[in-house]
Amino acid sequence: MTSWIEISEERLAANYRAIAQTAGAQTAVLAVVKANAYGHGIELCSTILTRAGAPWLGVTSAAEGARARRALAEAGFAPANQPAILVMCGFLPQDVEAIAERALTPVVWTPEQIGWLQGSGLAVHVEIDTGMARQGVHPGEELDDLLDELAAAGLTLNGIFTHFCEAEAAHSELTQTQQRRFEAAVKQVLARGLAPKWVHAGSSSSVDNPAQSSPWLVNLANSVDARAMVRCGCALYGYCVPITGADAASMQPKLCPALRPVMTWKTRVLSLRDLAAGETAGYNATLTAPALMRLAMLPVGYADGLRRELSGSDARPGGWVILRSHDGSAHRAAIVGRVTMNLTMVDVTAIPGVCIGDEVIVLGDGITADDHARLAATIPYEILCAVRAG
């Protein structure tokens, strides 16, 4: 094993509690464990989050839902004590059997999907497209037709929801427009005498954003006697994106300061090498040793999800890793030269006593997914789900 990840159960559970507390007692929290729990491992995370009290888990696919169910059963949760599981990112006819067998709840928004589920007697959630234009049915005639087909197919409407395009934006006009459209959809459902149990909208940023009001969602859910719910992923794992918008600088994020990163990605020093002043290292010789320099080689690279943008050169500093010296103190070691497919060099010149086999933190406390994301010009989400330890 060239690298591995360690998951802090305590932090994951504490992050869940912080989200639930910030969201408020009237809003349930669906724990998003899609994409293998954002790279953290769906089996372990589903179990921890179920123990923490999550009433719902959100997965990518039927196959992922089956993985979560299996893990929960193995952890000793009887079916009645397991959370409901929402299949968030669509399904195909060949998935219906697994959906029914594993008691998953599919998200539906097209007549085709309803056709595939006909006769299954399943409860479903209908997604409303209020502006994201990714999944979802439009309020109005399209929704009315879909609800007709749902009834004809003998399916139960257990939930109705939408997804915001920019939940992190303070006082977003787009979010307000989406809210109005979602209200219209909920009214339509009410007008037909349907009684979904869940009305959900929003993500981690909706809980974090001080400009987004949770009474809006609670009031809307109350109007149909349903329970309000928000769907959180990133925050569970300890990350938020910054609040944006004109007055963002003057606003305090509500949730972010309470969160701590859950994943630590570790490897070990594979070998050591000294460079004399003037020697170069790595592809394209982007590093020249200014003086005698000691490099440690690490068995991780971009094939493992360590972004190539973290390369450091003479022209530009890159990322870094954390090494502990033998007195226990933590030191930064800069990534030098190009990050390659499976190997990366770091500068340990100033760190006393580094040995082959020493543990190294590639991502975790001291070098977070936010740091990686900033250097790679992306978002922490992409960094986390790309980590491929093993």
Ligand SMILES: *Cc1c(COP(=O)(O)O)cnc(C)c1O
């Ligand atoms: C991924 C996802 C979420 C979770 O978003 P975070 O920003 O990670 O909290 C919520 N809802 C939907 C529909 C999603 O696809």
